[in-house]
Amino acid sequence: MSSNFQRREFLRLAGLGLGLGVSGNFALGADKSKTLSVAREHTNYHAFGEMPLVRASQDRIVKETVGLRPFRESGPNLTHEKIGEKSVFHNYGHGGSGWSLSWGTSTQVTQEALSTGEEEFAVIGCGAVGLTSAIILQRAGKKVSIYSKDRHPNITSSVATGVWSPDSRICLKEYATEEFGAWWNKTCRTSFKMYQTFLGLPGSPIEWTDSYAVSNKPWDAEREKDPNDTQPEYGHFNDYVKDLTPQFVELKKSENPFSEPYAKKGSRMIFNISAYHQTLLNEFTSLGGRLYHREFTSPSQFSELPAPVIINATGLGSKTLFNDKQMRPVRGQLTVLVPQPELHYGFANEEAYVIPRRDGVVLGTISNGIIDSTDLNVNPQQSYDAVSAIAKSMTASKIAKSLA
Ligand SMILES: Cc1cc2nc3c(=O)[nH]c(=O)nc-3n(C[C@H](O)[C@H](O)[C@H](O)COP(=O)(O)OP(=O)(O)OC[C@H]3O[C@@H](n4cnc5c(N)ncnc54)[C@H](O)[C@@H]3O)c2cc1C
Numbered sequence: 001m002s003s004n005f006q007r008r009e010f011l012r013l014a015g016l017g018l019g020l021g022v023s024g025n026f027a028l029g030a031d032k033s034k035t036l037s038v039a040r041e042h043t044n045y046h047a048f049g050e051m052p053l054v055r056a057s058q059d060r061i062v063k064e065t066v067g068l069r070p071f072r073e074s075g076p077n078l079t080h081e082k083i084g085e086k087s088v089f090h091n092y093g094h095g096g097s098g099w100s101l102s103w104g105t106s107t108q109v110t111q112e113a114l115s116t117g118e119e120e121f122a123v124i125g126c127g128a129v130g131l132t133s134a135i136i137l138q139r140a141g142k143k144v145s146i147y148s149k150d151r152h153p154n155i156t157s158s159v160a161t162g163v164w165s166p167d168s169r170i171c172l173k174e175y176a177t178e179e180f181g182a183w184w185n186k187t188c189r190t191s192f193k194m195y196q197t198f199l200g201l202p203g204s205p206i207e208w209t210d211s212y213a214v215s216n217k218p219w220d221a222e223r224e225k226d227p228n229d230t231q232p233e234y235g236h237f238n239d240y241v242k243d244l245t246p247q248f249v250e251l252k253k254s255e256n257p258f259s260e261p262y263a264k265k266g267s268r269m270i271f272n273i274s275a276y277h278q279t280l281l282n283e284f285t286s287l288g289g290r291l292y293h294r295e296f297t298s299p300s301q302f303s304e305l306p307a308p309v310i311i312n313a314t315g316l317g318s319k320t321l322f323n324d325k326q327m328r329p330v331r332g333q334l335t336v337l338v339p340q341p342e343l344h345y346g347f348a349n350e351e352a353y354v355i356p357r358r359d360g361v362v363l364g365t366i367s368n369g370i371i372d373s374t375d376l377n378v379n380p381q382q383s384y385d386a387v388s389a390i391a392k393s394m395t396a397s398k399i400a401k402s403l404a
Helices: 003-013 095-114 128-139 178-198 273-286 299-304 315-321 380-396 398-403
Strands: 061-072 080-083 086-090 120-124 143-148 206-215 262-271 290-293 309-312 327-337 345-348 352-357 360-365
Touching: 061 095, 061 315, 061 380, 080 299, 086 095, 086 299, 095 128, 095 178, 095 309, 095 327, 120 128, 128 143, 128 273, 128 309, 178 206, 262 352, 315 327, 327 380, 352 380, 360 380, 380 398
Parallel strands: 086 309, 120 143, 120 309, 143 290, 206 345
Antiparallel strands: 061 327, 080 086, 206 262, 327 360, 345 352, 352 360
């Protein structure tokens, strides 16, 4: 892994990929986010109220999960084809951005599927992408059934970090063309807009939280090379949507509640996955949707379904079901601590990050992606390291010292 990559990954996971000139390997020309007539400047407000500590402690681990991101080299497959009598619309291959982009790609794919004029639809898969596609079709008044071999909590969507990360592992660098960027920009904006309609609902499916990133080195310093990381160069597009989210700004020494000398603060949107998944499922069933347990071993089996139009949202399942050789799993492991309802901020140092989800305090290491790995076993050392790295920052913080 290049040190440049690790710096980008740290800044991205820290929520700092925006506005720092870290768009990485996709050279953007003029500012593509010029959709605003009024500049969105940052006004600084001091943190108010007491800040709780992240209770990072090995004995508070309640869950360790491993998931395989459904990464596709040239980006999600949103094409369609005729298989026998059925019209099949693909919607898979979202990498590390499946929750974030689900409303965007599903809007595009379902619009095309609706243009068939049919009244009944089948969706294969009930992850982030399948459920969202099904709901959009139902909102258009159509009859929808979902068929899936697994469901929450035994699917990739259930083991995601749960942050707005729309350009995470979305394509390889060589596919990051201007055309792809323009498509991504549109798709990302559609998704973002939809997510704001889920704010303030019971169970807080979607929330905005403060987020801090700290460093012992200046932000533009080179980061150490990790010899074990085999990450390829991915496309990055976040500069297109700088205007969508609040800026991350550097804190003055007096405003920095941590011991690391460099700190930034911003806001980021998070997905409380348990509550959000349940919100989607409730809407699907309340609109008359039925969910069937069914595994497909060949697309020819689609002919057995009553619906004439099918949305294929099988994620990594498409690698074998459709023999898609562009699909490459990217392994990721998360460590979940006992929920802390009082915790209202996210945090990242150079080794690990914390997401303050309602369904558990989620920790991950900064280098948290192994491409082409299908190893679903938990690596206990990785969990240990994530918790230790956060504990180190917390115990040394000015917050801890003020409580001592
Ligand atoms: C560690 C980790 C962290 C992540 N963090 C984030 C994040 O913070 N933000 C973000 O936006 N994204 C994140 N992602 C990515 C995100 O989880 C995925 O992009 C997303 O879950 C993909 O959704 P999906 O519906 O396409 O796939 P899945 O959730 O895998 O759903 C596929 C569905 O298809 C079904 N299926 C598959 N094959 C068949 C078959 N042959 N027959 C019948 N049914 C089948 C499955 O049972 C399942 O129901 C993360 C992923 C991982 C692993």
